[in-house]
Amino acid sequence: MTPLIRIRHLSKGYVRGGQAIPVLLDIQLDVMQGEFVALMGPSGSGKSTLLNLIAGIDKPGSGSIEIAGVDIARLGEGALADWRAANVGFIFQFYNLLPVLSAFDNVELPLLLTGLSSRERHQRVAQVLNLLGLNDRADHYPNELSGGQQQRVAIARALVTDPTLIVADEPTGDLDRTTGEEVLGLLDALVQQLGKTIVMVTHDPKAAARAGRVVHLEKGVLVDDQPA
Amino acid sequence: MFLFKLLLKNAFRHKLRTGLTVLGLVVAICAFGLLRTIVDAWYAGVEGSSSTRLVVRSNISLTFPLPLNYAERLRSVEGVRQVSWSNWFGGVYITERNFFPQFAVDPATYLPLYPEYKIPEAERLAFLRDRQGVLVGRKLATKFDWKVGDQIPLRGTFYPGTWTFTLRGIWDGAEAKTDESQLLMHWGYINERVRQSARGRGRGDVVGVYIVGIDEPANAAAVAQRIDKQFANSLAETLTETEAAFQLGFVSMSEAILVAVQAVSLIIVVIIMAVMANTMTMTARERLAEYATLKALGFPPGFVVRLLLGESLLIAAIGGVAGLLLTWPLAAAFRSAAGTLFPIFQVSNLTMALQLAAALVVGLVAAAWPAWRMGRIDIVNGLRHVG
Numbered sequence: 001m002t003p004l005i006r007i008r009h010l011s012k013g014y015v016r017g018g019q020a021i022p023v024l025l026d027i028q029l030d031v032m033q034g035e036f037v038a039l040m041g042p043s044g045s046g047k048s049t050l051l052n053l054i055a056g057i058d059k060p061g062s063g064s065i066e067i068a069g070v071d072i073a074r075l076g077e078g079a080l081a082d083w084r085a086a087n088v089g090f091i092f093q094f095y096n097l098l099p100v101l102s103a104f105d106n107v108e109l110p111l112l113l114t115g116l117s118s119r120e121r122h123q124r125v126a127q128v129l130n131l132l133g134l135n136d137r138a139d140h141y142p143n144e145l146s147g148g149q150q151q152r153v154a155i156a157r158a159l160v161t162d163p164t165l166i167v168a169d170e171p172t173g174d175l176d177r178t179t180g181e182e183v184l185g186l187l188d189a190l191v192q193q194l195g196k197t198i199v200m201v202t203h204d205p206k207a208a209a210r211a212g213r214v215v216h217l218e219k220g221v222l223v224d225d226q227p228a
Numbered sequence: 229m230f231l232f233k234l235l236l237k238n239a240f241r242h243k244l245r246t247g248l249t250v251l252g253l254v255v256a257i258c259a260f261g262l263l264r265t266i267v268d269a270w271y272a273g274v275e276g277s278s279s280t281r282l283v284v285r286s287n288i289s290l291t292f293p294l295p296l297n298y299a300e301r302l303r304s305v306e307g308v309r310q311v312s313w314s315n316w317f318g319g320v321y322i323t324e325r326n327f328f329p330q331f332a333v334d335p336a337t338y339l340p341l342y343p344e345y346k347i348p349e350a351e352r353l354a355f356l357r358d359r360q361g362v363l364v365g366r367k368l369a370t371k372f373d374w375k376v377g378d379q380i381p382l383r384g385t386f387y388p389g390t391w392t393f394t395l396r397g398i399w400d401g402a403e404a405k406t407d408e409s410q411l412l413m414h415w416g417y418i419n420e421r422v423r424q425s426a427r428g429r430g431r432g433d434v435v436g437v438y439i440v441g442i443d444e445p446a447n448a449a450a451v452a453q454r455i456d457k458q459f460a461n462s463l464a465e466t467l468t469e470t471e472a473a474f475q476l477g478f479v480s481m482s483e484a485i486l487v488a489v490q491a492v493s494l495i496i497v498v499i500i501m502a503v504m505a506n507t508m509t510m511t512a513r514e515r516l517a518e519y520a521t522l523k524a525l526g527f528p529p530g531f532v533v534r535l536l537l538g539e540s541l542l543i544a545a546i547g548g549v550a551g552l553l554l555t556w557p558l559a560a561a562f563r564s565a566a567g568t569l570f571p572i573f574q575v576s577n578l579t580m581a582l583q584l585a586a587a588l589v590v591g592l593v594a595a596a597w598p599a600w601r602m603g604r605i606d607i608v609n610g611l612r613h614v615g
Contacts, residue, residue, distance in 0.1 A: 057524050057607040078528065085526025094610065096521040100237035105230075110525050112230055157525075 002069075003030035004056060004165065004197050010063035012049055012220075023049045025220045027063070031199065036191040038211035038228065039201045046220040048169060051201045055167040056084050068164050085113040089158030091187075093170035095150040097142040097157075103149075104129065104138040107156045114161065128156045132186065148179035155186055159196075166190065168200040172207050184210040230529075235538040238515075246543060249507050253547025254554060256500035257583050261555040262562065263493035264579045267486050270479055272572035275405045277471035279445035281341060282452055284438040285474075287465035293434035294464050302438055305458055307451035310441030313338035315415060315434075319382030319391060321372070326545050327569070328368055330382065331463075332415040335363075344402040351376060351397030359394035359417040365408030367571070369398045387418060389425075409571040440468070489556065497586050504594035508540050512598035519602045520610020529603035536602055540595030541588060548587020552580055 010027040013020050014020050024046045031037050039047040053059035053065055056072045066073050067087065075083060089110075090096075097106045104125055111121040129138055132152045142150055151171060168187065172180030188210055190196040200211060208214045209228050216224035240246055267276075284302065286292035293315075302311045317330040320419070328339075335356050339345065347355075347363065354376075355361045362380060373379065378395045393413055401408050423432035442451050452468035459466040469477075479486070519532045555575055563573040 052608050055524070058613075075294075081523070081526050081528055083526075084524065090521075090524055092521070096517060096611070098234075098518055098521075100241055101234065105233075108230070113526050204488075 001032065004033040004035075004068055004092035005031035005199070006064075006066040008055075008064050008066075010050075010053065010060050010065060012046070012053065012058070012061045023220050024053075024060075024217075027222050029215065029222065029225070031197060034188050034191060034195045035196055035213060036188065036198045036211045037072065037200070038208035038214045039199065039204070039217065040208050040214055041217035042205070044219075045217040047201050047217050050217065051167055051169055051199060054165070054199055055090065056080050085110065086161070087164040089161065089163040089166040091151070091154050091158050091166065091171045093173040095142070095147075095154045097150055097153055097173075101143050102139050102141055103134060103145065103153045103156075106142070106153055107160050110157060112162045124160055125156075128160045131159075132156045146179070147175050148182060151175060151179075151183050152186065155183070155190075159190065159194075164197065166196055166198045168198060170201055170203065172202070172204060180204075180207065231534065231538070235535055235542060238511075239539045242511075243359065245507060245510075248380065249504055249543055250317060250550065252500050252503055253544060253587060254551040256496045256590075257548050257551025257587050258554045259496050260586055261552065261575060261579050261583045263489050263496075264582065265555075265559055265562075265573065265575050266570075267489055267493075268553060268576055268579065269570035269573045270482065272405060272407075272570065274479060275572075276477045277475050278344075279444075279448070279472070280442055281468065281471040282440040282442060282448060282455070282468050283471055283474040284440055284466050284468045285436070285454055287456075287467045290436070292464070293436060294438065294466065296433040296435055298435075298438060298459070298466075301458060302440060302455065305451065305454050307442055307444075307445050307447050307454065308440050310337060310341055311436035311438060312341050312441075313415065314338065315418065315436040315439045316392050317382070317387065317411075317413065317418065319387070320387045320506040321382055322379065322384065326372075328409055328411060330411040330413065332418040333412050334415050335412070338412070338439070341439055344406045345399040346402055347397050347399045355396040358394060358396055360393055361414070361573045362393040363399060363412045364395060365399045365571075366398055366400050367408035368411060369395075374398075387422060388419075404574060406571055407571040414491045422568050437474075439471075446579050497590060501590045501593055504540070504544070504590055505597065508595045508600045511539070512602050516602075516605065516610050518611040519605055520607045520613065523605065523607050524611065525585060532605070533599045533603040536538075536599040537592065537595045540599075541591040544587045544591025544594070547586050548590075551587065552583045555580075555583065556565055 007027055010024055011022070012024040015021070027050065039050060041047045049058065053060050054067070054105040056075070060073050063073065065073050070083065072080060072083060084110040098109070101109070107125045107128060108121055111124060116124065129135055130156060134149070134152055134156060137145060137149055137153070142153070145153065171187065172183055175183060184207055187198055187200070191198055191212070200207070202208050211228050214226060214228050215222060284294070286294055295401050299311050299313065302308055314332050315332040317332050319330055320326070321328070339347070339352065355363050364374060376395055376397060380393045380395055382391045382393065384391055399408065419432050440451070440455070442448060448470050455468040456466050469496050522532060523529065559573065563570070566573065
């Protein structure tokens, strides 16, 4: 079976003050469709950089990142933006909702990049909000929602385009334990019930334990890869 | 629609900041319009001049008179249709603050040269019959609340003594640019009194300028040349020019001031541009993470650019339209306060168009740099801006 994500000889580094600083070194990683993978490691291990590269918001130094057969490392900026719009759902630690838009409008935002009509968009948004139990919060603005509710809106936004892949960067990092558990339960449900593929960065071993597989990085090197 | 909703909400996210920016724009656009209107008012005489009238004056200076007997010789010049003359009277009505232009004219020949002065026939005839009668423009009559039949005393300056005239008629301008702030009196009456007075001996039978009517505006230069040639090498050589050029000569005396006024009006626009650019730069910096999020979701850089430019243009348009609307009542108040200082004081269509254009240019330029930067923002660095 062909993996959804196929990473080969991936390296990435920065140059600061004339000095080359390696961040990722010769990463090899396969992720199958429907997997829930947690990327763990200490600060500076390169896990967020790896997530950014998988999400197509950063460019590798060398190597390839094939997602559903497309080597995104070779895509130009415009093509990469189109690819992200069609294939990636983002969940951020601080939700990154637009404060001037209601929950409904925030969820509708990624659909503006699709060819759907206004009516179709509204139907899709209503379905997703219903799925996440946010019907009664549709007209609320982010500052009128709790952290957990905001993260659920962000999950709805990530889900609404039915992406190939969902990337989550510390999705429970700004939440209390109970709310964090609820959010992880939702992510788990997306994998179990909808067959979504999720790659999540986390510091929290308990959050990582909810994933089906945990990948450890240290100093830019993939040091461990095993089921949770 | 979604984009418009988003930029509308963004524009009023910080109500105080947006309100102050709009206020600044209103003041700047209004000041720009008013200053331009003042400059226009200065040139109003030029605008209102006729292309079929020439003004003949002494070649030495406007203060040197021309002999009355030039009139007949002017009539004989080829291309000349009508000839009349006028003298600056320069009287004071109650106080010097009540300044308005007064001319002693030859009514029978003068009025036909100025068809833009619309006078009721009865009033025109009454004026022609009464040598102590005067005609005034509507604006002047309104200012002093004069009515036909009122006595108007003027204290002479060039022509000493107290002169009392009777208002015989009021003219309305055929167009908005027609001067309605003047007073016309009988040159013959003034000339007679001057000749009779001991101090005025030797000062009679002279005129300040001749006004010459021609058939074709295209012949103006040729006719002017013929006139000046006619009086070359005489005791009082002439300088003939179109009425517009004559009026422009007055305006050019204060050209430095006008240039300064125009420069100030542009500087005001540049200042508000800098203020608004600062506002938009702050706005863009605050929303760095939002723009990075939009780009991460797949929105192209052009969307971010449109968001910032659109927001800036929206704020500029609100300020521009409000400034434009406020210009009218302010111009009316200024016109009222200035009295007859400016015969014509109105906000022109061109000024209104320039006000709106200035507002839009301010909006575009102010957001150009932050929009360009945000369009090129690195997503990863932008997302780090959160928290």
